[in-house]
Amino acid sequence: MSFAELGLTPELLRAVAEQGYTTPTPIQRQAIPAVLADRDVLAGAQTGTGKTAAFILPILQKLGAPPARAPRALVLTPTRELAAQIAESARCYGKYLDFRTLVVFGGVNIKQQILNLRGGCDLLIATPGRLLDLADQGVADLRAVRCLVLDEADRMLDMGFIPAIKRVLKLLPRERQNLMFSATYTAEVRELASRILRNPASIEVAAPNATAERVDHQVYRVAKDHKRHLLAHLIDAGNWHQVLVFTRTKHGANRLTKQLQSTGILATAIHGNKSQAARTKALHDFKTNKVTALVATEVAARGLDIKELPHVVNYDLPNVPENYIHRIGRTARAGGSGQAVSLVSPDEAPLLKDIEALLRRKLPVTALPVFKC
Ligand code: AMP
Numbered sequence: 001m002s003f004a005e006l007g008l009t010p011e012l013l014r015a016v017a018e019q020g021y022t023t024p025t026p027i028q029r030q031a032i033p034a035v036l037a038d039r040d041v042l043a044g045a046q047t048g049t050g051k052t053a054a055f056i057l058p059i060l061q062k063l064g065a066p067p068a069r070a071p072r073a074l075v076l077t078p079t080r081e082l083a084a085q086i087a088e089s090a091r092c093y094g095k096y097l098d099f100r101t102l103v104v105f106g107g108v109n110i111k112q113q114i115l116n117l118r119g120g121c122d123l124l125i126a127t128p129g130r131l132l133d134l135a136d137q138g139v140a141d142l143r144a145v146r147c148l149v150l151d152e153a154d155r156m157l158d159m160g161f162i163p164a165i166k167r168v169l170k171l172l173p174r175e176r177q178n179l180m181f182s183a184t185y186t187a188e189v190r191e192l193a194s195r196i197l198r199n200p201a202s203i204e205v206a207a208p209n210a211t212a213e214r215v216d217h218q219v220y221r222v223a224k225d226h227k228r229h230l231l232a233h234l235i236d237a238g239n240w241h242q243v244l245v246f247t248r249t250k251h252g253a254n255r256l257t258k259q260l261q262s263t264g265i266l267a268t269a270i271h272g273n274k275s276q277a278a279r280t281k282a283l284h285d286f287k288t289n290k291v292t293a294l295v296a297t298e299v300a301a302r303g304l305d306i307k308e309l310p311h312v313v314n315y316d317l318p319n320v321p322e323n324y325i326h327r328i329g330r331t332a333r334a335g336g337s338g339q340a341v342s343l344v345s346p347d348e349a350p351l352l353k354d355i356e357a358l359l360r361r362k363l364p365v366t367a368l369p370v371f372k373c
Pocket of ligand 1: 046047053
């Protein structure tokens with residue numbers, strides 16, 4: 001998936017390319033089309049996921065014809081650092097468009113900000129308190145705002161900005177688009193969301209989190225038909241005692257289990273077609289080291305209480321990159337590090353690219369060992 005496929009204009013694509021971004025991050029893939037389609041959005045995403053571009057790019061696209069005296073999009077943020085950073089991103093992504101971005105925050109002299117606002121702007125980025133000061137002085141006219149972004153909503157709530165946000169809301173037109181970003185979903189965040197958002201598109205992405213950092217990632221590029229032989233070799237040669245293997249389908253899990261068994265590896269499958277009793281037994285056998293390999297589908301593995309495994313194998317890569325993080329989370333042990341091995345066939349190369357975009361790094365490719373086919 002490219003930025004062009006998200007429907008962005010050439011001016012924005014050019015600016016994005018100059019930033020060196022090649023692939024949209026998961027939050028960008030989901031949020032950009034939703035914002036362009038005028039939807040309200042509730043997104044669970046932290047800093048580091050690419051969330052700023054996820055809202056700034058479509059907002060710039062939707063601003064319409066410049067120039068304007070009063071801001072048509074307003075971004076509220078908890079801190080001045082974040083406000084400044086968003087403004088910098090907006091100027092950078094909008095460098096081939098004729099829009100004016102202004103940023104206002106507290107803790108600095110208000111006079112210059114008043115002068116700037118009098119000059120007019122299209123996009124205004126602000127901390128709530130200073131924005132209200134400026135509105136009270138009659139220099140921040142918010143009546144033309146068509147899109148409101150609440151960034152880091154949870155932090156704004158923690159910092160006691162709710163009364164200020166409520167006052168800002170009263171200064172905005174009722175008819176507008178609302179986007180809310182929050183790293184966590186506390187009851188307060190949900191309450192605020194239900195008050196502000198109308199039928200929002202709900203977007204949830206995993207953070208490129210600490211778990212992924214601690215894991216030893218290994219990628220083997222291997223033909224599809226050779227995967228089972230390579231896996232058997234890795235288990236045998238590495239003397240692995242406990243390995244969770246992910247396959248895409250139930251059928252695939254059954255087939256691989258039989259194939260591993262035929263090479264003498266103790267393996268069992270766990271997936272949705274198995275009875276609860278069979279699943280419980282499989283898990284028990286795995287945990288008590290009666291079987292070496294537990295072959296699971298994504299969904300079946302989700303509810304399993306198994307963590308701290310030495311090895312997780314992506315026999316098939318997940319279709320959704322976030323699931324890579326969920327899968328390998330099983331192998332992140334406190335202190336020590338686990339190993340996440342991915343067997344990537346040529347047709348899975350785009351999936352690997354998506355995972356690398358999410359993790360923001362290339363995963364090291366390990367040379368294929370010699371193994372029997
Ligand atoms: P954010 O989560 O918005 O704070 O963004 C985190 C960092 O990711 C920023 O330094 C961005 O420049 C960078 N970034 C945003 N989108 C992409 C992308 N599609 N590819 C690579 N880097 C990106």
